[in-house]
Amino acid sequence: MNTQLLPTTPAASSSGRPERPSLSTPRPVRDRFAGQHKQRMLRTDLLTVIAWASVAAAVALWLADGGASTITSPAGLFTAGGIVAGLAGMDLVLLMLLLAARIPFIDRTIGHDRALEFHGKLGKPSLYLLLAHGVLIAIGYGMAEGLDPVTESVNLWMQVPDMWLAFVSMALFIAVVVTSLVAVRRRFPYEFWYVVHLLTYAAVATSIPHQFSVGGLFAAGTWQRWYWLAICISTGTALVYFRILEPVLATLRHQLTVAKVESVAPGVVNIVMRGRQLDQLAGTGGRFFIWRFLAPGMWWHPHPFSLSAEPVFTGPDGQGTMRITVRNLGDGSAGLLRLRKGTKVALEGPYGLLSTAARTKNKVVMIGAGIGITPLRALLETTPFGPGEASVLLRGHTEQELYLSREILELCQERGVRLFHLTGPRSQGRSTWLPEDAVRNGYSLTSYVPDIKDADVYVCGPATWAANVRADAAKAGVREDQIHHERFNW
Incomplete structure (x- = not known):
């Protein structure tokens, strides 16, 4: 079975199948993000x-x-x-x-x-x-x-x-x-x-x-x-x-330089940068920056990437490190895998609403595929929720394509989050975001998150795949203003 529920809490099962919805109905809790959402709509x-x-x-x-x-x-x-x-x-x-x-x-x-x-x-x-x-x-x-x-x-x-x-x-x-x-x-x-x-x-x-x-x-x-x-x-x-x-x-304020480039998977690296006053960039999980690495032949290439982790502080004045995770997709991104230590970095941002600022509900569901998993890892680290109020679904052809999955598992165990790994080939001839075996068994979003219509849904991954997730969420009764998906554009 290609659907795996990771044991992130004592009640979680590793049977490989989504758990059935509970028959008990908890007392409704007032959404603490309702006021925030109302102000944004105004x-x-x-x-x-x-x-x-x-x-x-x-x-x-x-x-x-x-x-x-x-x-x-x-x-x-x-x-x-x-x-x-x-x-x-x-x-x-x-x-x-x-x-x-x-x-x-x-x-x-x-x-x-x-x-x-x-x-x-x-x-x-x-x-x-x-x-x-x-x-x-x-x-x-x-x-x-x-x-x-x-x-x-x-x-x-x-x-x-x-x-x-x-x-x-x-x-x-x-x-x-x-x-x-x-x-x-x-x-x-x-x-x-x-x-x-x-x-x-x-x-x-x-x-x-x-x-x-x-x-x-x-x-x-x-x-x-x-x-x-x-x-x-x-x-x-x-x-x-x-x-x-x-x-x-x-750029002048944060004085970022490349500290190291470390391999995550074939063709995927973490780029760790060192700088100052990084506390001003904390709490932006999910939002993206536009990066320019000031190396010969690269300085004029803008790269829109979200942080894949919150900044780590190592000294006074907000000194510390911050990290993005990059996949080699050809053209400009290929050179990023060969960045040298000490390369200066220019940045713009943060931008976008793939963050807590878009929340409307207490519960949250994060669904990512491929390199789109990495912004959700940062959002998982920062967005508020209580134990049992969050679910994470990661999609990839293989476990190796579930980038940063070990870090995500640790965060889920720490915060009481249900975590699913959905791996396997695509279902041929069907417009679906699920792997072939899950489609054959008749699974949908509600199979993994029965109460998804009462949650904010964050989606990050390839455009066609993300469109299929959003369609499935709408079919499950999730309102449009609860579905959050953003293209990282210049």
């Missing part, structure tokens, strides 16, 4: 209101300036539509930048990967609005002057100050959106896509001048001008601080 609602309000405010700028009174002809109608589309499109672009700025309030409210998901979803609408802005303006101005849209566009490029920058901006926006498409992105290495994506900042920068030099909406001395300047400057400041200045300060 913050989510607040962010949603702010986002929609910002778009409405952009259109209100034009209305407050008497824009509707200019619609007295077909030419005026096209021009008005172009102005409104441009204002809304630019506002969405600024929202996209804020979602990608790694602002702590946003990250701790909706999580890093969800922020990037919304960032991506806004890409096409903002581009369509900006394209509509250009086309409608060309049509409206052209109709007023008796010219066709192409001729009017050429005139705008040649005769209107800063308008050529707007055309350059549009070309850059198109390049960014096209390279963000999944089908296109997969054809290029991450570094190529990342460099092209930086064109977003150039696109925004080149789009701003004509907004203030063309037309009267943002004329000098108007409150509309000050409002638009404020949101542009605030967005730029957030980007510079959280994407550039804060990572530099964190």
Whole structure:
């Protein structure tokens, strides 16, 4: 049998089969994380209101300036539509930048990967609005002057100050959106896509001048001008601080260097780093950092990895060591297995909501596969729960692929956690996260954790496998806000 319940508590069985659910029903206990969850949902609602309000405010700028009174002809109608589309499109672009700025309030409210998901979803609408802005303006101005849209566009490029920058901006926006498409992105290495994506900042920068030099909406001395300047400057400041200045300060503050690289399994290593003020990074189990190892040929490779253990303190001022566990997946990660002692390390973060901050229930279930087991090991070490309130399920083809399983077993024995090892080949032709034998015996999540619908479920592993776990959890009655899965993205 490939399903093994490890004897982590005196009541645990090593028979190899999931235990049957108890017939007794314990008295319900108030979830101590309910208040935390309610506050996070309120913050989510607040962010949603702010986002929609910002778009409405952009259109209100034009209305407050008497824009509707200019619609007295077909030419005026096209021009008005172009102005409104441009204002809304630019506002969405600024929202996209804020979602990608790694602002702590946003990250701790909706999580890093969800922020990037919304960032991506806004890409096409903002581009369509900006394209509509250009086309409608060309049509409206052209109709007023008796010219066709192409001729009017050429005139705008040649005769209107800063308008050529707007055309350059549009070309850059198109390049960014096209390279963000999944089908296109997969054809290029991450570094190529990342460099092209930086064109977003150039696109925004080149789009701003004509907004203030063309037309009267943002004329000098108007409150509309000050409002638009404020949101542009605030967005730029957030980007510079959280994407550039804060990572530099964190790197200087912690002064991390590689202490040792130790083998865990074939192609898998622990990278132990030494630094100071590591107490500021404690208690982040499950959240991830972006690491850059400052060695020749490696410094420009960003690596998103979670800690696989809490920092160990060995001296004053938070001095100690911290650890990540890395698997050789080719490309940039292969070089990490050969890091030399003393290599300096730059870091950004922590990011994400795969942590206690996402908890909604007293009970917790952690399900990991392959290298995805390692963030759960750190979460197991730090997240609060009482004896019997947690279960851990580890999935791998063999016991050797259950990385850090010995450490996890010790933590489970110490904290009274039920631990399952699920090993064996995949079930061919079925969408399942379980090994073949478990599928044949009709097992599901409730076979291992009968009361899973009353628990938070943390899932970490390959994308397709994780999707199958989440589907099984939903089928078992686990609400969406109790299922926590996060992609570690840049």
